[in-house]
Amino acid sequence: MYTQEFAPEVxxxxxxxxxxxxxxxxxxxxxxxNVNNYYMAGRVFSGYVYINRExxxxxxxxxxxxxxxxxxxxxxxxxxxxxxLQEAGVATPTTIGLEMDFMSYSDIxxxxxxxxxxTATNGSGIMRYVRATKTAYEIEKTRISAQGHMSVYKSLQGxxxxxxxxxxxxxxxxxxxRRAGCLGIFRVAGPSMEVFMGSLISGDNADNPSPYDFAxxxxxxxxxxxGGCNGTVIEPGMSTMVDLCGNFTGYMTDISRTYSVxxxxxxxxxxHNCSVxxxxxxxxxxxxxxxxxxxxxxxxxMAEEAGLSEYFMGxxxxxxxxxxxxxxxxxxxxxxxxxxRDVLEAGNIIAVEPKFVIPGTGAVGIENTYxxxxxxxxxxxxxxxxxxxxx
Amino acid sequence: MYTQEFAPEVxxxxxxxxxxxxxxxxxxxxxxxNVNNYYMAGRVFSGYVYINRExxxxxxxxxxxxxxxxxxxxxxxxxxxxxxLQEAGVATPTTIGLEMDFMSYSDIxxxxxxxxxxTATNGSGIMRYVRATKTAYEIEKTRISAQGHMSVYKSLQGxxxxxxxxxxxxxxxxxxxRRAGCLGIFRVAGPSMEVFMGSLISGDNADNPSPYDFAxxxxxxxxxxxGGCNGTVIEPGMSTMVDLCGNFTGYMTDISRTYSVxxxxxxxxxxHNCSVxxxxxxxxxxxxxxxxxxxxxxxxxMAEEAGLSEYFMGxxxxxxxxxxxxxxxxxxxxxxxxxxRDVLEAGNIIAVEPKFVIPGTGAVGIENTYxxxxxxxxxxxxxxxxxxxxx
Numbered sequence: 001m002y003t004q005e006f007a008p009e010v011x012x013x014x015x016x017x018x019x020x021x022x023x024x025x026x027x028x029x030x031x032x033x034n035v036n037n038y039y040m041a042g043r044v045f046s047g048y049v050y051i052n053r054e055x056x057x058x059x060x061x062x063x064x065x066x067x068x069x070x071x072x073x074x075x076x077x078x079x080x081x082x083x084x085l086q087e088a089g090v091a092t093p094t095t096i097g098l099e100m101d102f103m104s105y106s107d108i109x110x111x112x113x114x115x116x117x118x119t120a121t122n123g124s125g126i127m128r129y130v131r132a133t134k135t136a137y138e139i140e141k142t143r144i145s146a147q148g149h150m151s152v153y154k155s156l157q158g159x160x161x162x163x164x165x166x167x168x169x170x171x172x173x174x175x176x177x178r179r180a181g182c183l184g185i186f187r188v189a190g191p192s193m194e195v196f197m198g199s200l201i202s203g204d205n206a207d208n209p210s211p212y213d214f215a216x217x218x219x220x221x222x223x224x225x226x227g228g229c230n231g232t233v234i235e236p237g238m239s240t241m242v243d244l245c246g247n248f249t250g251y252m253t254d255i256s257r258t259y260s261v262x263x264x265x266x267x268x269x270x271x272h273n274c275s276v277x278x279x280x281x282x283x284x285x286x287x288x289x290x291x292x293x294x295x296x297x298x299x300x301x302m303a304e305e306a307g308l309s310e311y312f313m314g315x316x317x318x319x320x321x322x323x324x325x326x327x328x329x330x331x332x333x334x335x336x337x338x339x340x341r342d343v344l345e346a347g348n349i350i351a352v353e354p355k356f357v358i359p360g361t362g363a364v365g366i367e368n369t370y371x372x373x374x375x376x377x378x379x380x381x382x383x384x385x386x387x388x389x390x391x
Numbered sequence: 392m393y394t395q396e397f398a399p400e401v402x403x404x405x406x407x408x409x410x411x412x413x414x415x416x417x418x419x420x421x422x423x424x425n426v427n428n429y430y431m432a433g434r435v436f437s438g439y440v441y442i443n444r445e446x447x448x449x450x451x452x453x454x455x456x457x458x459x460x461x462x463x464x465x466x467x468x469x470x471x472x473x474x475x476l477q478e479a480g481v482a483t484p485t486t487i488g489l490e491m492d493f494m495s496y497s498d499i500x501x502x503x504x505x506x507x508x509x510t511a512t513n514g515s516g517i518m519r520y521v522r523a524t525k526t527a528y529e530i531e532k533t534r535i536s537a538q539g540h541m542s543v544y545k546s547l548q549g550x551x552x553x554x555x556x557x558x559x560x561x562x563x564x565x566x567x568x569r570r571a572g573c574l575g576i577f578r579v580a581g582p583s584m585e586v587f588m589g590s591l592i593s594g595d596n597a598d599n600p601s602p603y604d605f606a607x608x609x610x611x612x613x614x615x616x617x618g619g620c621n622g623t624v625i626e627p628g629m630s631t632m633v634d635l636c637g638n639f640t641g642y643m644t645d646i647s648r649t650y651s652v653x654x655x656x657x658x659x660x661x662x663h664n665c666s667v668x669x670x671x672x673x674x675x676x677x678x679x680x681x682x683x684x685x686x687x688x689x690x691x692x693m694a695e696e697a698g699l700s701e702y703f704m705g706x707x708x709x710x711x712x713x714x715x716x717x718x719x720x721x722x723x724x725x726x727x728x729x730x731x732r733d734v735l736e737a738g739n740i741i742a743v744e745p746k747f748v749i750p751g752t753g754a755v756g757i758e759n760t761y762x763x764x765x766x767x768x769x770x771x772x773x774x775x776x777x778x779x780x781x782x
Contacts, residue, residue, distance in 0.1 A: 002614075034583060034602075043614035046583045046602040064600035064608065064617070065708040098496075103582060105491040105499035106513065122497065171569040178562040183616050184587035191494060192437045194425060196575035209455035211425075211437040217455065223434035224641025224719070225574050226455070250615025317456040328615070 001059055001069040002042040009137050013040060013130070014057050020126045021053045027093035028052035029123045030081070030111060033102050035187060035328050036127050038250065048078060056090050082114050097123020102189065132325050132333040133347030134251075139371060141251040142327070142349055146369065146380045148180045149246030149253045154383060156242075160261055160390035166229040166240065167221060169390070170200040173244055186245045186252075187329045198244035199228040206241065206363035209317035215353050216241060216363055217317060236262030239362035240390065241355070246369075254326045254351035255381045256367035259390045268364050269387065271356035274306045275365030276385050278354040286350075286370065286377040292334040292342040296322050299354045300338075311356040323352040326369060348372040349380070392450055392460040393433040400528045404431060404521070405448050411517045412444045418484035419443035420514045421472070421502060424493050426578060426719050427518050429641065439469060447481050473505050488514020493580065523716050523724035524738030525642075530762060532642040533718070533740055537760065537771045539571045540637030540644045545774060547633075551652055551781035557620040557631065558612060560781070561591040564635055577636045577643075578720045589635035590619040597632065597754035600708035606744050607632060607754055608708060627653030630753035631781065632746070637760075645717045645742035646772045647758035650781045659755050660778065662747035665697045666756030667776050669745040677741075677761065677768040683725040683733040687713050690745045691729075702747040714743040717760060739763040740771070 002010065017040075021029060031037065032048045040049045040057070047061040060075045061067055073084055085092075096115045098108050101124035112120040134142065152173065159172060174197050178184060186195050193212055201218040210217035210227040219230040234240060239258050246253040258272055278299045286295060299322050303312040313319040323336030326349055334342030334350065344350075353367035366385050371378045393401065408431075412420060422428065423439045431440045431448070438452040451466045452458055464475055476483075487506045489499050492515035503511040525533065543564065550563060565588050569575060577586050584603055592609040601608035601618040610621035625631060630649050637644040649663055669690045677686060690713050694703040704710040714727030717740055725733030725741065735741075744758035757776050762769045 032582075034585060038615055044585075044602050044617055046604070063602045063604070063708070066600055100496040100500075102495060104493060105489075105496045106515075107582060108496035109491075124497075168570075171566060174569065174575075175562060175566040178565065179559075183613055184565075185585065185616055187585075191423075191498060192425060194435075194576065194578075209457055211435050211454045213437070213454070222574055222641055224429055225576055226435055250613055317454070 001067050001072055006042045009042065009135065010040070010057070012135055014051060014055065016130045017051050017126065018053060018055055020130050021051070021097070024097070024126055025095070026097045026121055026123065026126070027095045027118070029097035029126060031099055031123070031127065032107070032111070033099050036099065038328060039127070039131055047075065048081065050081065050085065052090065052093065054091070058088070060084070078111055078114060093118045095119045095121055097121050097126055099124050099127065128333050131327055133345050134327060134349050135347070138251055138327065139349070141249040142253060142369070143380060145246050145248040145251055146253045148182060148248040149255050150381060150383050152176045152180050153242065153255060153257050156259060157389050158391070160234065164234050166200055166202040166205065166232045166234060169234065169240065170229050170244070173200070173242065177244060181248045182245060183247045183250070184245065185247060189329045189331050193331070194225070195227065196225065200240065200242050200244060201228060201363055202232045202234050202240040203238035203362045204359065205230045205232050206357045207316045207359060215313060215319045215321070215355055216243065217314065234261060234390070237264060237361070239264055239268060239364050239387070241363035243367065250328060252326055252330055253369040253381055254330060254367055255369065256353060256355070256365070258364045258366065258387045260387050261389070261391045264364070264387060265358065265361050268358045268361040270306065271308050271311055271358055272364040272387055274303060274308055275354045275356065278302050279352060279366065279368060279385070282352055283370065283377050283379060286344060286372060288344055288346045288372060288374065290344045292336045292340040292344065293338055296336045296338050296340065303354070308356055311358055313355060315357040315359060322354050323350055325349060326351045344372050346372055346374045392458050392463055397433045400433065400526065401431070401448070403526055405442060405446065407521045408442050408517065409444055409446055411521050412442070412488070415488070415517055417486045417488045417512055417514065417517070418509070420488035420517060422490055422514070422518065423498070423502070424490050427490065429719060430518070430522055438466065439472065441472065441476065443481065443484065445482070449479070451475070469502055469505060484509045486510045486512055488512050488517055490515050490518065519724050522718055524736050525718060525740050526738070529642055529718065530740070532640040533644060533760070534771060536637050536639040536642055537644045539573060539639040540646050541772055541774050543567045543571050544633065544646060544648050547650060548780050549782070551625065555625050557591055557593040557596065557623045557625060560625065560631065561620050561635070564591070564633065568635060572639045573636055574638045574641070575636065576638060580720045580722050584722070585616070586618065587616065591631065591633050591635060592619060592754055593623045593625050593631040594629035594753045595750065596621045596623050597748045598707045598750060606704060606710045606712070606746055607634065608705065625652060625781070628655060628752070630655055630659060630755050630778070632754035634758065641719060643717055643721055644760040644772055645721060645758055646760065647744060647746070647756070649755045649757065649778045651778050652780070652782045655755070655778060656749065656752050659749045659752040661697065662699050662702055662749055663755040663778055665694060665699055666745045666747065669693050670743060670757065670759060670776070673743055674761065674768050674770060677735060677763060679735055679737045679763060679765065681735045683727050683731040683735065684729055687727045687729050687731065694745070699747055702749055704746060706748040706750060713745050714741055716740060717742045735763050737763055737765045
């Protein structure tokens with residue numbers, strides 16, 4: 001299943017899950033989504049992982065063929081699992097966590113029947129909580145994504161030609177990201193969320209509301225994917241917000257930068273500088289024990305004090321959050337939102353994106369990905385924060 | 392919500408859903424997944440569509456802001472819906488269909504509580520069945536995708552340079568598809584399915600099994616996405632199977648072609664020609680009333696008669712199907728598999744992909760997208776079926 005080198009990482013992640021099972025008074029968890037299988041095995045496979053409070057961990061694999069390991073059993077269907085657990089002498093659970101927020105009703109109903117004497121509980125929060133604090137291995141994977149991601153964002157001067165549309169620009173940046181090693185896939189949790197390779201919005205397209213719960217909108221090119229680029233011709237005086245996929249390792253970074261051709265309006269620069277000032281204030285403030293809601297509130301107050309409330313996090317439609325955890329998925333815990341009950345912990349990796357939509361100009365501001373350490377906050381995406389030229 | 396021009400299409404799709412509700416003896420359906428919302432509204436939105444047997448259809452919208460229409464009500468949460476139905480004088484359902492195969496357990500449990508006196512049933516099959524026969528409007532959208540998709544596949548001669556890797560080739564084709572108007576997003580149903588922009592496999596990478604239930608495998612570039620390209624350097628004598636995304640309109644076509652640098656082995660050409668012969672036999676056979684399983688069985692027998700069974704649909708790991716419906720998602724009904732109970736109907740659009748994996752050469756064969764008409768079968772992706780040169 002995984003290399004010898006990865007074995008200690010499996011033990012570490014298992015110990016985090018076991019601690020969470022104990023905290024939630026849950027005997028065992030049976031997971032089966034790609035993201036959580038990947039988290040527990042270091043590779044995506046089709047099948048299930050069983051972990052109990054005693055520290056028993058086993059992989060039940062449907063596909064791919066040919067995986068090897070002491071803790072792997074091939075199965076044809078999940079109904080094969082209970083007998084295998086019994087054969088292995090594993091105690092029958094009285095409570096079993098299942099990923100009820102992420103697996104379909106039909107799949108959960110089927111899995112719950114495997115343990116007829118157990119109470120099935122929602123184990124989604126256990127995995128969400130465990131994944132919110134990254135291990136040293138995961139942090140290193142994230143640093144690699146940050147390097148690739150930043151290298152492309154730094155290379156965009158001169159990419160512009162007169163008459164260029166937002167989608168032409170996006171396709172060129174997508175190709176550069178892919179050539180730099182970006183895996184392309186942009187994992188996002190939640191049934192109403194979908195995206196191709198991220199968002200690029202130029203000018204007043206930033207004010208077109210979208211159905212997706214991302215920070216920014218955009219009309220999209222087609223009603224089947226109504227977000228991001230809409231074919232806007234990029235003109236001098238227009239901002240272009242680039243917020244494209246930074247998935248180079250399975251662990252994403254999330255970076256936005258504002259680009260322009262020529263000068264923007266004074267209001268736009270003022271809002272951009274407010275975004276940068278919010279970042280610096282958050283970098284000073286964020287550390288273990290700080291409430292995620294307080295970070296949101298600080299940002300909102302700074303926007304208010306600057307007289308920019310009506311543009312903060314959108315204009316026609318405003319996002320209800322200003323940042324989020326990031327890792328295997330783009331929207332992990334903690335959530336930086338007014339009613340978030342999350343508290344920062346060492347190992348959190350958070351994307352912070354105080355942005356403004358200025359009618360007549362477009363979206364401005366920046367987004368960085370920060371690591372919360374025991375001492376404070378490290379910017380994993382530390383490079384130019386100014387509005388950068390495309391021409 | 393939609394243009395005046397699209398209104399008759401909504402009526403037509405609604406009438407198909409109403410017929411299915413009657414056939415399934417279900418009073419109403421409440422849908423809420425992006426794909427089915429898109430199907431019923433012609434655009435993706437966040438919210439729900441309610442349709443009952445009397446033909447009442449209403450959209451309950453959370454996002455985006457600013458949509459307009461007589462049949463739209465903005466809601467904050469699904470719990471707002473029952474009172475709105477009552478105000479509209481809509482009869483309380485005694486059975487309510489919900490998308491239990493596609494929405495999370497938590498979401499379904501929440502929606503079922505909206506109708507405490509109704510029996511909640513699995514409405515996934517209703518939408519799957521309705522979407523399997525395409526309307527004229529949907530067929531036209533698919534034809535547009537076919538044109539864009541084919542134009543790129545036809546343009547690949549000369550793309551190769553010595554030392555080129557599979558991923559370098561894939562990135563170049565991705566960019567060409569995007570420039571031709573491909574929306575990039577590749578919608579696939581099922582919790583264990585994910586893909587970036589499709590699959591390209593060169594040489595013996597075709598024999599690396601993957602966790603995903605696609606026809607072909609590939610090791611992938613990273614354990615977080617173990618399918619497709621693995622960095623193989625493309626050499627003379629190696630086949631390259633291109634199976635990349637054809638989503639230009641929200642309705643996909645699915646096309647595979649085999650490319651090579653120089654000559655392949657005799658066995659590889661024999662298998663490729665068998666794939667083409669299977670296609671021609673299927674095109675003659677496929678029409679309304681034909682069983683999907685019979686098409687699979689014909690293909691399998693032709694492979695057997697040619698002495699190619701051990702290579703059919705994979706070698707180390709064989710796929711259990713040989714074709715599938717395609718539309719908004721890449722894996723719709725009907726399914727061409729040995730135990731499929733689907734029967735072809737006029738309006739089905741099916742991707743047929745009899746492929747072979749030849750050790751030492753790679754994957755060969757072709758995939759076309761066919762429309763089932765009252766009279767028979769039309770190839771929507773009719774162009775060169777030979778092994779095509781990359782150099």
